Amino acid sequence: MSKEIFRNQVLVTLNNINRTEHLKKSLKITDRVLASDEFRSADTIGVTISRYPEVDTRPLIEAAWAAGKRIAVPKCIHATRKMDFRLITSYESLETVYMGLFEPITDETLSVEKNEIDLQIVPGLVFSDEGYRIGFGGGYYDRYMSDYNGATLSLAFVAQTSHRIPVESHDIPVSKIVTDEKEIICI
Numbered sequence: 001m002s003k004e005i006f007r008n009q010v011l012v013t014l015n016n017i018n019r020t021e022h023l024k025k026s027l028k029i030t031d032r033v034l035a036s037d038e039f040r041s042a043d044t045i046g047v048t049i050s051r052y053p054e055v056d057t058r059p060l061i062e063a064a065w066a067a068g069k070r071i072a073v074p075k076c077i078h079a080t081r082k083m084d085f086r087l088i089t090s091y092e093s094l095e096t097v098y099m100g101l102f103e104p105i106t107d108e109t110l111s112v113e114k115n116e117i118d119l120q121i122v123p124g125l126v127f128s129d130e131g132y133r134i135g136f137g138g139g140y141y142d143r144y145m146s147d148y149n150g151a152t153l154s155l156a157f158v159a160q161t162s163h164r165i166p167v168e169s170h171d172i173p174v175s176k177i178v179t180d181e182k183e184i185i186c187i
Helices: 003-015 019-034 037-041 058-066 140-145
Strands: 044-046 070-077 082-088 094-096 102-104 119-121 151-155 176-178 183-185
Touching (some): 019 037, 058 070, 070 102, 082 102
Parallel strands (some): 044 070, 044 119
């Protein structure tokens, strides 16, 4: 099955989760991440600002701020397909860009080096138990993670996990997937 078919099937499933259940499951995932060693030991966390129907990252971001952690959000550089992670201290430092994504306002935020990010939360739509993922098709995170040495984890509803997905030579797995029902330690 192609990556595009997987994306479409999982998006249909995610869009069928009602908003109340979506929030409840997102909060369960947040609680699991907050209790994890990866979160507790991280000073700086890389994370995207989610869009429905993805797992809601805002409760996690707000809990990290409350715990005194630094939050770095990616600014995508389309010409090179690279990302520049920039520190934000409030949602006021974000702007809406293409496809409704929220990214840091360059003039109001500071860039952080990859080695300063202790925990990278990697987005995706479909996941295998080995930590491979199908994202949104841009390839930004596989490029980014090719020389990233910190901890990696992904947030997912259980329906997004345990798929057998096609893996290409440039695909890089995450170390852990945190769901509303369990944590998957990836090989």
